[in-house]
Amino acid sequence: MFHSLKAGLGALALSLTVLATAVSADEITTYVDHGAAIGGTDPVAYFTEGKPVKGSDEFTATYDGVTWKFASAHNRDLFAADPAKYAPQYGGFCAFGASKGFKIPVIPEAWKIVDGKLYLNNSKAVQKRFEAETDEIIHDATLNWEIIKDKKPEDLKEPIIR
Template identity: 60%
Template sequence: MKIYGKILAAVSMAIAVNFGTQAALAVDEHYTDGGAVVGGTDVVAYHTVGAPTPGSSEFASEYQGATWHFASAENKALFDANPAKYAPAYGGWCSAGASKGKKVPTQPELWAIVDGQLYLNSSPAAHNKLFLADTDTVISKGESNWKVIFATSKEALSAQ
């Protein structure tokens, strides 16, 4: 019985270490610039207004350990009721970058909504020549890569 206890303790420790590491690495799971996701841009406004709209700390929510800003109480309420509907793909990091296994900061004006999902990009070239030119492939590769890179810091990815 002693050997099973030692094995159980070792497995428990390994699990604790792995979960602790995952939590520590998830520091930039969301692209934040200035303290809020997507630099404080109201992610609901992309869906309702059809344009990037600055949010305000007056209308802030917490979701997945990050702060989100909104332009109005109404947009905040929409997000709070269904954050997964409005949160951008890849934590607000560049879609084209995610398709290449990287976390690249985005520009709020380079965006698209595909099948109800908001996608952001980092540069006109990433948006026009990669994302818009081959949307399905970029999304497919981004989804596959995001499973690996979401909890890895931007710095660790750059070092690879």
């Protein structure tokens, strides 16, 4: 079990190379890809449409020092009124990765809303594990987030084993 966990973490750590390109100070606590938080996916759409929806350059807001994109002015306004309600947990980084002490990129299709909070993950396989161990992963990720949130993804080399 430990060997497979270690191998899985190695694959997740390899994903950090995607993030290692010119991370600004504002982007340390929020996952940014293609110049926008969570890769330009509209975070409000997960709540209102029950699925990931690509945001538009026409509807943007700034939160946590980075640009967020939305599919509509309505979604942008909902977010602006209460960003903490709609922004994904752990800055939009992979919840499973955060549970192990890493900041890993996410894909829009690997997500779940738990107790009114949005959690994103790195892949469909990781999402299945998140769904099977939701409480434990959220618990560990929440504890680890306080340790890793202000660190650059590439500076997180070793997993935090609990």
